[in-house]
Ligand SMILES: [Zn+2]
């Protein structure tokens with residue numbers, strides 16, 4: 001160990017972002033034990049109900065309107081329910097850890113190889129942030145992932161979309177679970193039913209909120225192309241749905257929505 005490293009170790013001991021335990025190698029952000037705890041998925045998913053799909057065959061039939069809203073298959077490397085995955089994405093997105101991009105994209109790369117996803121003739125398009133949000137954050141997390149994946153997969157990443165509407169961040173998902181725990185109503189079935197319709201309205205609100213948020217920069221870049229749309233997390237699917245809708249309207253042939261984690 002170099003003298004400089006000894007000093008650095010004393011001043012800033014290298015600790016795992018996830019478990020806060022000491023790490024031997026200085027240039028690592030997460031320990032091997034935490035890394036091993038992240039489960040990589042082994043299939044594609046239905047963008048509506050999250051059912052596992054065999055290759056990219058659509059086995060679900062959710063009707064025409066869903067097909068229009070979600071004109072893609074969902075490729076999600078990991079699950080947001082996994083605490084480590086969630087921690088890493090939070091550090092990446094909200095705590096300025098841009099340097100986590102290669103680690104997160106390595107999960108995606110592993111996943112793509114794992115499921116043997118054929119990406120020949122595809123181009124990568126990152127979900128853009130509105131310029132005000134990007135300025136505030138300092139970077140667009142989806143673009144960092146897209147650039148990293150572009151290198152690993154040797155596929156071009158093209159900024160084909162612009163975000164022209166600064167939408168509010170999506171509401172936290174745990175609201176419903178918290179309510180479930182506190183619920184003391186005997187008539188649980190009535191309550192669940194009303195909760196379902198409340199969720200539906202929430203989802204519709206998200207869709208309305210995101211409507212018209214994206215614009216194509218140059219139609220010729222995407223016409224007739226197969227596109228891998230990249231984002232960090234897939235929650236309601238409203239963002240991906242709207243971006244995919246605009247791409248389809250402008251002649252995109254096929255779309256895969258690719259994310260680090262699905263909620
Ligand atoms: Zn750890």
Ligand SMILES: [Zn+2]
Pocket residue numbers: 046047048049050051060061062
């Ligand atoms: Zn489905």
